[in-house]
């Protein structure tokens with residue numbers, strides 16, 4: 001019996017969301033008095049993997065994350081061999097594709113986008129209705145799959161001493177293959193950003209985004225926008241947040257010239273702190289905000305940029 | 316090309332969110348239901364575009380009771396050829412996938428399109444579970460999809476980059492922003508939808524793997540702290556020293 005965590009360990013350093021899943025897995029393992037096994041893939045060095053807070057690592061070297069069937073076979077095989085009771089993923093791009101597949105393959109119930117550990121009754125909380133409510137879910141199967149919403153629990157131990165095993169089973173050929181990767185420009189990818197500076201139709205036109213970008217740069221933030229702004233091609237589509245764009249949960253969301261329509265809020269209501277700048281004191285966004293300024297973005301933004309520069313100079 | 320599009324029946328994006336029966340069920344009284352936006356704007360419309368360009372059929376499938384028929388008719392009005400409704404109240408995401416798999420397994424669909432998630436359950440589960448049950452490859456969160464020579468090419472945003480993926484048909488794709496533009500059904504479409512085939516299929520025997528025991532609403536937000544526009548710079552100071560987020 002053990003707890004399995006699946007995480008992506010590629011890249012310059014292990015992602016925060018991967019460390020969160022390890023913390024979650026460690027807590028489940030301690031509760032059950034069992035060990036923790038990390039299942040991963042790719043080229044992270046054995047030294048780096050051995051230094052993670054897990055008892056064991058199983059790494060499949062020659063696959064990527066494009067083919068969810070290969071990753072499903074990998075996780076299901078290790079989980080079956082170890083008699084895993086819990087299988088934990090991050091609810092990120094890869095986890096969203098693989099966790100449900102593993103659940104279907106092993107006939108294991110899945111909590112998608114969990115935000116808590118199981119409580120005393122074994123119930124796990126998740127967001128529903130696009131963050132407007134939460135649900136407590138019970139899994140009825142002996143094997144349970146969790147995908148953990150990023151930024152839901154703090155990372156605890158980040159290091160340990162694990163044994164590292166290279167996976168040698170047959171995962172089959174990849175049916176989905178990567179033809180090309182177009183690297184994004186500079187800047188912080190929106191889904192991973194801790195701070196997001198977002199602007200809406202109140203900015204009047206794409207030529208005025210210089211100030212928005214400058215504030216984002218000073219705050220080490222990613223930029224985002226409302227739907228009409230993306231639809232009018234003022235900004236790229238991947239910046240569109242909300243009900244029909246992407247949902248984000250940064251520590252800080254600064255909304256400039258965005259009215260705060262319910263469909264926009266659905267994508268940002270998981271943000272820890274929301275600051276709103278709007279000329280209209282009746283803008284619905286103020287009801288969802290922690291901090292607010294009633295004012296013209298064209299006058300307020302230069303003041304914010306100046307203050308951010310001053311703060312950066314002081315720290 | 317034979318295309319199947321999964322259509323979910325969800326409360327309107329502005330619908331009141333409240334619960335009944337001791338917070339165990341969504342209170343649907345007086346609520347307007349719509350086609351899940353990801354299913355409609357992205358999956359269905361892209362399916363129709365591919366069919367219009369290359370020939371074939373677009374069938375929709377919905378798991379639900381007769382109350383979902385108006386939502387299904389809306390999908391037909393937008394342009395689907397025919398619809399299937401599996402006549403049961405879905406128990407969880409796994410149940411929906413199992414019901415669709417039981418229907419689709421011997422029908423020879425080349426392409427199965429799902430929205431990236433529903434706006435009520437937000438699970439992102441049905442597409443990948445269905446792919447697993449049908450032993451098919453799956454492309455998640457695609458923002459672009461093309462088909463040529465029996466091969467699909469899709470693009471998706473991952474970690475800020477754009478990945479171009481390829482896969483031979485048949486496959487399952489979950490559809491996100493960018494794939495197509497919303498289509499408003501016209502009068503002719505609405506009239507035609509009334510007589511298009513909507514086949515009601517009895518449910519397969521399935522078991523729920525999970526139950527939602529209870530819903531709750533988030534605690535009310537604390538009052539917003541207002542900062543005068545003349546002192547806007549103070550916002551940055553407060554975000555640093557009080558909220559500790561920068």
Ligand SMILES: Cc1cc2nc3c(=O)[nH]c(=O)nc-3n(C[C@H](O)[C@H](O)[C@H](O)COP(=O)(O)OP(=O)(O)OC[C@H]3O[C@@H](n4cnc5c(N)ncnc54)[C@H](O)[C@@H]3O)c2cc1C
Pocket residue numbers: 199200201202203225226227228229240241242243244245256257258259260261262263264267277278279280283295296297298328352
């Ligand atoms: C099914 C459905 C799904 C949708 N999905 C999304 C979604 O995913 N994301 C999304 O964002 N929207 C979505 N929408 C659209 C949503 O309803 C709103 O129309 C949209 O969010 C409005 O964008 P906005 O706030 O930028 O523009 P507006 O509503 O035009 O608001 C502009 C705001 O800027 C303020 N303003 C004007 N000038 C200034 C100035 N100089 N300085 C400061 N403030 C100023 C105004 O007071 C106003 O509040 C959806 C709608 C539907 C029906």
